[in-house]
Amino acid sequence: MGEQKGLTIQGNMATALGAKLSRPDVIPAYPITPSTLFPEKISEYIADGELDASMIRVESEHSAMSACIGASASGARACTASASQGIALMHEMLFIAAGMRLPIVMAVGNRALSAPINIWADHQDSISSRDSGWLQFYAEKNQEGLDLMILAFRIAEDERVLLPAMVGIDGFVLTHTVEGVKAPAQEDVDDFLPPYEPPHGKLDPEEPMTFGSLGTPEYYQELKYDQTQAMENTPEIIDEIFDEFEERFGREYNRITPYKCEDADIILLTMGSMSGTARAAVDEMREEGEKVGLAKLTVFRPFPGDLLKEIAGDADGLAVVDRNISPGFGGAVFAESAGTFINENRSPLMKNFIVGLGGREIFKRNFKEMYEKTKEAVEAGEVKKPVEWINMDEDVMR
Amino acid sequence: MKGETRMYEVRFHGRGGQGAVTAAHTLSDAAFRESKDVQSFPMFGVERRGAPVAAFARIDEKEIDIKTQIYEPDMVIVLDMSLLDVVDVTDGLKEGGKIILNTAKAPSEFDFGDAEVYTVNATKIAVDNGLGTETNPIVNTAILGAYSRVAGNVKLKNIKKAIENNVPVKHDENKKAAEQAYESVVGV
Numbered sequence: 268m269g270e271q272k273g274l275t276i277q278g279n280m281a282t283a284l285g286a287k288l289s290r291p292d293v294i295p296a297y298p299i300t301p302s303t304l305f306p307e308k309i310s311e312y313i314a315d316g317e318l319d320a321s322m323i324r325v326e327s328e329h330s331a332m333s334a335c336i337g338a339s340a341s342g343a344r345a346c347t348a349s350a351s352q353g354i355a356l357m358h359e360m361l362f363i364a365a366g367m368r369l370p371i372v373m374a375v376g377n378r379a380l381s382a383p384i385n386i387w388a389d390h391q392d393s394i395s396s397r398d399s400g401w402l403q404f405y406a407e408k409n410q411e412g413l414d415l416m417i418l419a420f421r422i423a424e425d426e427r428v429l430l431p432a433m434v435g436i437d438g439f440v441l442t443h444t445v446e447g448v449k450a451p452a453q454e455d456v457d458d459f460l461p462p463y464e465p466p467h468g469k470l471d472p473e474e475p476m477t478f479g480s481l482g483t484p485e486y487y488q489e490l491k492y493d494q495t496q497a498m499e500n501t502p503e504i505i506d507e508i509f510d511e512f513e514e515r516f517g518r519e520y521n522r523i524t525p526y527k528c529e530d531a532d533i534i535l536l537t538m539g540s541m542s543g544t545a546r547a548a549v550d551e552m553r554e555e556g557e558k559v560g561l562a563k564l565t566v567f568r569p570f571p572g573d574l575l576k577e578i579a580g581d582a583d584g585l586a587v588v589d590r591n592i593s594p595g596f597g598g599a600v601f602a603e604s605a606g607t608f609i610n611e612n613r614s615p616l617m618k619n620f621i622v623g624l625g626g627r628e629i630f631k632r633n634f635k636e637m638y639e640k641t642k643e644a645v646e647a648g649e650v651k652k653p654v655e656w657i658n659m660d661e662d663v664m665r
Numbered sequence: 666m667k668g669e670t671r672m673y674e675v676r677f678h679g680r681g682g683q684g685a686v687t688a689a690h691t692l693s694d695a696a697f698r699e700s701k702d703v704q705s706f707p708m709f710g711v712e713r714r715g716a717p718v719a720a721f722a723r724i725d726e727k728e729i730d731i732k733t734q735i736y737e738p739d740m741v742i743v744l745d746m747s748l749l750d751v752v753d754v755t756d757g758l759k760e761g762g763k764i765i766l767n768t769a770k771a772p773s774e775f776d777f778g779d780a781e782v783y784t785v786n787a788t789k790i791a792v793d794n795g796l797g798t799e800t801n802p803i804v805n806t807a808i809l810g811a812y813s814r815v816a817g818n819v820k821l822k823n824i825k826k827a828i829e830n831n832v833p834v835k836h837d838e839n840k841k842a843a844e845q846a847y848e849s850v851v852g853v
């Protein structure tokens with residue numbers, strides 16, 4: 268094992284470094300705040316001779332994903348970065364990447380969608396591509412962004428998976444924030460992540476082949492079933508690869524990581540950078556004698572319902588915290604969590620809290636408020652208002 | 666600050682282009698070299714050359730969980746004195762917090778309530794070392810020397826190593842500026 272090098276870098280630099288250590292062959296990218304520093308850093312790596320790859324300067328995100336699809340289908344390891352409107356613009360191509368079973372990896376600088384125009388942290392962009400068939404990982408801090416990029420390639424390219432993956436780091440809160448990270452040595456990443464070899468053929472002029480052709484009603488449903496099965500089979504594979512990563516690099520990853528949940532009456536379920544602040548809030552509440560825990564969601568797709576049941580199944584209340592909103596229902600993590608418990612004999616009472624949209628801060632006191640509101644519902648034995656918005660400014664509302 | 670283990674939060678005030686963000690990043694790099702956990706970040710959003718900007722650094726002996734921006738700093742550093750007329754630099758400053766001002770004047774000439782005031786002529790130090798010009802001095806490395814002396818929780822030698830890593834040019838001049846500011850900061 269080579270030594271892991273300590274560095275202080277911004278989140279975008281961490282995901283770019285994770286990508287570089289994964290030795291991508293082709294990086295088509297179009298800049299968009301707050302993920303722009305990713306392609307900038309990648310082009311610097313290439314210019315400095317530290318990365319042997321082709322960077323394609325495309326005219327839009329739709330083209331960036333199209334070029335990723337072409338590159339990946341020809342057997343290249345393909346990677347890109349985007350955010351917000353960029354991911355919205357590539358929406359069509361996201362489904363094609365997944366349907367063609369191409370293990371493309373995308374670094375996301377999670378940001379709100381317009382209108383109104385807003386460049387700040389929000390999970391709406393990647394959450395809105397939930398049904399595209401991509402694996403989705405969310406980082407709490409820059410170290411996780413770096414590691415999850417390497418893990419995403421390894422998981423996506425596993426012959427039992429062959430699905431694209433996105434790694435989300437919150438806009439500005441991580442993309443533009445410097446934190447200390449440990450960078451694995453190149454030879455160790457090479458050992459962990461061998462070169463990509465498409466197991467079922469590739470685009471090659473010598474051996475012509477068709478990808479993504481017409482799937483008539485006689486075939487389409489079976490192919491979608493197959494693709495869905497591949498996604499549903501991944502939890503075990505993700506766990507296995509997370510374990511191997513921990514053995515090699517000493518950092519633990521879980522699809523959901525419980526914190527002080529064992530005896531907790533009420534559990535907060537969070538995703539992304541907010542999980543750090545939530546943990547600090549849990550520590551303070553524990554000191555005051557409150558039996559509260561935290562479940563941090565790292566993998567949103569496939570949704571780890573199995574682990575959520577284990578972690579929160581005996582709790583009285585589950586406060587699901589969403590940095591996204593599906594108007595007409597609630598947050599996406601809430602919908603998934605509620606679905607997880609639908610046929611269980613015992614389920615915690617669930618409240619959904621919408622927070623942090625468009626870069627709105629999420630304070631420790633906000634998590635305490637969510638805990639209190641969930642506790643009230645538990646004590647009353649009913650949830651009167653399932654979805655609540657937290658940290659609203661009354662002056663703006665007037 | 667020596668021996669204290671609680672979290673220490675710093676806010677830099679400058680104008681776009683003066684290097685406040687680089688100063689914050691360099692400080693976090695220096696503290697990281699002492700096995701501390703660190704964060705540093707700009708004011709989230711857009712930045713214009715010449716407009717007032719702020720940058721932040723958070724240092725702790727323990728792992729930092731919190732992800733919010735900094736609202737109640739332990740120390741405020743003012744790179745450009747013209748900002749005192751347009752920004753309340755003491756906003757949120759903790760009781761008994763510290764302020765470092767880039768000025769030739771003495772601390773006694775300022776009144777910021779119960780805040781401890783320190784002054785350093787970072788502009789002169791920068792210009793003397795060939796860092797920028799009289800009208801556009803690059804004071805961010807000098808000010809970090811003053812920080813090291815006043816805060817006492819990050820060593821000057823690590824500030825200098827971090828300067829080598831974060832500042833693209835004139836390493837010797839920038840390190841010398843930090844050293845001179847460390848020696849000459851008033852109020853310690």
